[in-house]
Amino acid sequence: MDELVERLSQGEHPVVVGGPKPSLDEFRQRIVDMGYVFIKFTDTRGGTDLGVRIDKSATDVSQANFDRAAGTAHIEGTLTLNYVKARCIADIHLESLDGTGHLIALEEVHL
Structure with a gap:
């Protein structure tokens, strides 16, 4: 498996x-x-900015108040990173637009 995907899949x-x-x-x-x-993972060399297709059934914004910039948005969705399909799970604090997240590797894409 790709080294970056594996690293982002371990811990928060x-x-x-x-x-x-x-x-x-x-x-x-x-x-x-x-x-x-x-969603940008900041602890990689230069940062890793990923485009995530949102899974509306798993994403939860019920604790997020966008009008007051308060609360947390729980984001889940899929992407492909370095030929590995993965799920991104992140909790974003609206006050600061930061939080924690990780990937779950789903499958490698073979060309």
């Missing part, structure tokens, strides 16, 4: 909301309207 790692212009409003719009967010 610091994450932030990623993407070109991370903001609370953009994060909300991506969750609600687009179904696609960027």
Whole structure:
């Protein structure tokens, strides 16, 4: 298995909301309207910004108050990183747009 995927699959790692212009409003719009967010793992060399297709049935924003920038959004979704399909699980604090997360490797993609 890919070394980076394996490392991000072990334990919790610091994450932030990623993407070109991370903001609370953009994060909300991506969750609600687009179904696609960027989660950046900051403890890798240069950071690893991942595009995650949200699994709406597993993502929980009931503890998130976007209007007050308070609470936590629980994000779950899928992606492919270095030819490995993976699930990303992250808890993002809306006050600071950071939190913790990890990957779960699902399967390697063979070309």
